[in-house]
Amino acid sequence: MMTCDEAEILIHALADGELDAGHAREVEAHVANCPRCASEFAAINEMKRALAGTDLIYKAPAALRQRIEAELPPAQPSNVTPLAGAPSRRSLLKGFAIGSAVSALAATGLVAIVLRNDDQQRIEAEIVSAHLRSLQAGHLTDVVSTDQHTVKPWFNGKLDVAPPVIDLTAQGFTLVGGRLDYVDARAIGAVVYRRRQHVINLFVAQTSSTERRAAKLDTLQGFNIRSWRDRGLSYWAVSDINVEELNEFGERFERAMGGSS
Amino acid sequence: MPPSPDDSERARRFREAALPCLDDVYTLARYLLRNPADAEDAVQECYLRALKHFDTYRGPAMKPWLFAILRNVCHAEFARRAVAPVKALDDAPEAVEQAPIWQEIAETPEGAVLRERNASAIQRMIETLAEPFRETFVLREINNLSYREIAEAAGVPVGTVMSRLARARAMLRAAWLAQEEPQ
Numbered sequence: 001m002m003t004c005d006e007a008e009i010l011i012h013a014l015a016d017g018e019l020d021a022g023h024a025r026e027v028e029a030h031v032a033n034c035p036r037c038a039s040e041f042a043a044i045n046e047m048k049r050a051l052a053g054t055d056l057i058y059k060a061p062a063a064l065r066q067r068i069e070a071e072l073p074p075a076q077p078s079n080v081t082p083l084a085g086a087p088s089r090r091s092l093l094k095g096f097a098i099g100s101a102v103s104a105l106a107a108t109g110l111v112a113i114v115l116r117n118d119d120q121q122r123i124e125a126e127i128v129s130a131h132l133r134s135l136q137a138g139h140l141t142d143v144v145s146t147d148q149h150t151v152k153p154w155f156n157g158k159l160d161v162a163p164p165v166i167d168l169t170a171q172g173f174t175l176v177g178g179r180l181d182y183v184d185a186r187a188i189g190a191v192v193y194r195r196r197q198h199v200i201n202l203f204v205a206q207t208s209s210t211e212r213r214a215a216k217l218d219t220l221q222g223f224n225i226r227s228w229r230d231r232g233l234s235y236w237a238v239s240d241i242n243v244e245e246l247n248e249f250g251e252r253f254e255r256a257m258g259g260s261s
Numbered sequence: 262m263p264p265s266p267d268d269s270e271r272a273r274r275f276r277e278a279a280l281p282c283l284d285d286v287y288t289l290a291r292y293l294l295r296n297p298a299d300a301e302d303a304v305q306e307c308y309l310r311a312l313k314h315f316d317t318y319r320g321p322a323m324k325p326w327l328f329a330i331l332r333n334v335c336h337a338e339f340a341r342r343a344v345a346p347v348k349a350l351d352d353a354p355e356a357v358e359q360a361p362i363w364q365e366i367a368e369t370p371e372g373a374v375l376r377e378r379n380a381s382a383i384q385r386m387i388e389t390l391a392e393p394f395r396e397t398f399v400l401r402e403i404n405n406l407s408y409r410e411i412a413e414a415a416g417v418p419v420g421t422v423m424s425r426l427a428r429a430r431a432m433l434r435a436a437w438l439a440q441e442e443p444q
Contacts (some may be wrong), residue, residue, distance in 0.1 A: 209416035
């Protein structure tokens with residue numbers, strides 16, 4: 001049974017349509033039986049409605065738009081006639097119109113509530129699925145090599161940022177190869193290691209934050225996950241090896257990264 | 262010198278992806294910096310940096326990426342303004358709980374303007390929220406970002422986004438009610 005303390009923050013997520021179906025039902029059930037949380041929920045929705053009905057956007061001044069446009073290299077080579085440029089201009093304007101219509105819809109809450117997992121959990125679930133996929137015959141590696149100088153260049157051109165590839169053979173983790181994978185609707189690099197008969201997939205994705213985030217250990221569907229963030233890259237090491245060994249893998253990797261720069 | 266085909270192709274992609282977000286980026290800048298001239302400068306700088314780093318952009322969502330850049334630009338602006346102590350954007354939630362609700366004294370003009378509760382009155386109320394709450398609130402309610410996108414743009418965990426948003430709404434509601442009282 002959900003308590004008011006638990007519901008306090010979750011009713012905001014409910015009002016924002018951010019809860020997955022299970023949590024939404026739980027919070028709704030609590031709100032239905034708790035007058036205090038029900039009035040809180042009503043107040044949140046009332047405020048959201050009032051805000052949605054008010055234009056709180058600051059329109060960018062035309063002069064600012066022109067200054068930014070002027071900084072951009074010309075979109076078309078100069079030998080193209082102005083006529084050819086016109087449609088793209090129009091399609092840009094169309095983009096604006098659609099954009100604001102969608103925003104208005106989203107703001108009034110008419111858009112269907114998106115049911116989804118918690119962010120971290122969802123990505124970790126995708127990481128584990130990708131790990132499981134990779135274990136099927138023939139799916140583990142796109143490039144097979146125990147040589148980091150073969151694996152790393154293979155990623156170049158396939159991803160905007162090639163994942164760091166580090167040879168940890170001397171530390172007991174054999175580099176097997178690399179693979180392109182898809183997680184969170186993005187292409188992502190996976191570097192594959194082996195420890196005895198166990199596979200370790202190290203997923204590496206670029207992140208907008210350059211803030212370092214210390215390692216976190218999780219278990220999902222029987223797999224251990226060690227995730228951390230460093231120098232603008234997010235890492236997830238996934239394996240069925242025990243958590244101590246996976247942690248050792250991550251520590252050795254991080255140490256090698258630290259030493260290499 | 263005419264631009265190379267690569268450059269103009271890149272510029273075209275950048276235009277199509279980034280320019281439709283201009284009002285959103287400018288809006289966030291206005292709420293963060295609370296000053297039109299500074300906001301314009303920050304947005305221009307943001308777009309310059311975005312163009313420069315466009316090669317490292319990986320979809321799908323353009324807005325959180327631009328917002329993250331804008332945020333860095335605003336950070337620099339806050340540092341420049343260091344004359345008056347300004348709270349860092351990344352303050353731990355615990356520290357934030359101790360922060361005064363109003364970062365500055367709300368200039369509340371007399372009479373009808375406020376009671377009308379029109380757009381500019383609401384904008385002013387939002388602007389009185391302390392930094393991390395204001396940012397989260399604007400990203401959610403005005404820029405329409407999902408919790409996940411806010412977390413990405415602001416570089417904080419989703420749980421922090423949720424608690425900041427709850428606090429922001431509580432503070433805003435208090436201001437809202439206080440304003441209704443004269444009636």
